Amino acid sequence: GTVLETVARRESPSMAHTITSDIGIALTRGRGCRVWDEEGREYLDLTAGSGVLALGHGHPRVTSAMREQLDTFVHGGWQYGCPARAELAERLAAALPWDDPVLLWCTTGSEAVEAALKVARAATGRRQVVGFLGGYHGKTAGALTVTGNAGFRAGVTEIPVAGLSLPYPTAQGHLPPGASLESGHDFGRGILEHPDFGAADVAGLIVETVQGAGGMQAAAPGLLRELRDFTSRNGMLLIVDEIFTGFGRTGAMFGFEHENVVPDLVVLGKALGGGLPLSLVAGPRELLQAVPPLRQTSTFSANPVACAAGNVVLDVLRDERLPQRTAVLGDLLVREVDRLDIGAVRLATIGRGLMTGVRVEQAPTADRGAFTRSVIRRMRGLGVLALRGGADGAVVKWTPPLTISEEELLRSVAVLGEALAAEAA
Numbered sequence: 326g327t328v329l330e331t332v333a334r335r336e337s338p339s340m341a342h343t344i345t346s347d348i349g350i351a352l353t354r355g356r357g358c359r360v361w362d363e364e365g366r367e368y369l370d371l372t373a374g375s376g377v378l379a380l381g382h383g384h385p386r387v388t389s390a391m392r393e394q395l396d397t398f399v400h401g402g403w404q405y406g407c408p409a410r411a412e413l414a415e416r417l418a419a420a421l422p423w424d425d426p427v428l429l430w431c432t433t434g435s436e437a438v439e440a441a442l443k444v445a446r447a448a449t450g451r452r453q454v455v456g457f458l459g460g461y462h463g464k465t466a467g468a469l470t471v472t473g474n475a476g477f478r479a480g481v482t483e484i485p486v487a488g489l490s491l492p493y494p495t496a497q498g499h500l501p502p503g504a505s506l507e508s509g510h511d512f513g514r515g516i517l518e519h520p521d522f523g524a525a526d527v528a529g530l531i532v533e534t535v536q537g538a539g540g541m542q543a544a545a546p547g548l549l550r551e552l553r554d555f556t557s558r559n560g561m562l563l564i565v566d567e568i569f570t571g572f573g574r575t576g577a578m579f580g581f582e583h584e585n586v587v588p589d590l591v592v593l594g595k596a597l598g599g600g601l602p603l604s605l606v607a608g609p610r611e612l613l614q615a616v617p618p619l620r621q622t623s624t625f626s627a628n629p630v631a632c633a634a635g636n637v638v639l640d641v642l643r644d645e646r647l648p649q650r651t652a653v654l655g656d657l658l659v660r661e662v663d664r665l666d667i668g669a670v671r672l673a674t675i676g677r678g679l680m681t682g683v684r685v686e687q688a689p690t691a692d693r694g695a696f697t698r699s700v701i702r703r704m705r706g707l708g709v710l711a712l713r714g715g716a717d718g719a720v721v722k723w724t725p726p727l728t729i730s731e732e733e734l735l736r737s738v739a740v741l742g743e744a745l746a747a748e749a750a
């Protein structure tokens with residue numbers, strides 16, 4: 326259509342190719358789990374804007390809180406107190422697992438990861454923070470050192486630290502070579518036997534309880550407890566990046582709650598701001614205060630409008646019991662996908678809650694990634710927006726708003742089935 330071409334034409338000359346995509350849809354309106362493009366075409370949105378819109382697009386309680394704050398006060402800066410931030414701080418402190426938590430407010434997920442790396446180094450006096458293969462923590466210079474995808478580091482910057490990634494044992498048993506859940510020692514072998522540094526150089530490990538950008542891989546049961554042991558025994562911090570998994574998405578308020586583990590640091594972002602940038606690092610006072618005063622500030626941190634939205638996001642999560650509901654819907658999604666029967670295609674579901682991936686294990690063509698890309702294109706033609714993930718690009722990702730209706734969820738699976746059948750025909 327002409328309008329679609331116009332948006333693409335207007336944007337493409339100035340758009341850095343580091344962020345362009347080949348999807349080509351301009352979204353102009355959203356409500357609940359539906360979005361509309363510039364030509365008025367309606368889609369069911371399985372992406373929720375990279376997992377941000379936990380309550381869906383234009384949730385009336387969120388937009389009215391934003392509007393009220395917008396009409397009152399938009400930006401003051403970190404040098405001044407902020408009522409919306411104060412309220413949000415009290416609520417987050419009550420939801421987090423430490424007696425005396427301190428919150429370091431930031432703006433984006435990557436920025437909060439950067440801050441967490443600084444805290445870990447300052448608190449331990451050690452230099453390295455180590456991530457996991459397939460892990461994603463952002464593309465800023467520091468976050469890249471722990472993002473477990475060497476491809477993202479290639480050709481962009483000289484990384485002054487090792488960039489080591491440990492194997493990430495997954496719930497589905499896709500164990501990378503060398504990984505073992507049998508003992509903490511095996512698990513940490515990459516660190517303990519590293520040629521350039523030893524355990525005494527490692528400030529902490531950073532891990533997602535379900536890898537989001539990595540393709541909806543849930544950690545193997547027990548992994549987090551094992552990491553808790555390993556880090557405690559070796560004087561390292563356990564940093565759990567809950568930017569994607571936090572605020573109900575895995576079927577619990579935070580992913581680490583599934584294993585009853587208390588991390589040293591938790592990084593939060595995405596859903597909290599209700600669609601506006603808002604992130605933070607949280608942890609016990611003695612760790613957070615290791616960074617000297619005023620050494621981690623940011624102009625736009627804890628924006629009042631985002632904080633006002635955050636308070637409502639927490640209200641609605643509680644009032645509508647969304648974490649619990651998400652666990653139920655995640656199970657329903659898996660059951661529905663399991664019932665699909667598409668001749669030459671074999672599927673597996675991975676992930677947890679509404680952070681679920683449908684992996685094309687076997688396709689009629691050799692290139693499963695290309696097959697999956699075509700399936701996603703067909704789904705879009707049938708009115709469902711999904712994104713692709715996984716190392717081989719063969720995972721269709723379900724990260725819809727947690728408010729998605731059962732009927733919408735079932736329809737999304739039916740559309741997947743239809744797209745698979747058409748593509749396999």
Ligand code: PMP
Nearest residue numbers: 433434435461462463537568569
């Ligand atoms: N950590 C995780 C687990 C993420 O999913 C993301 C974003 N996909 C980030 C960090 C980076 O956040 P941002 O894009 O807001 O900088």
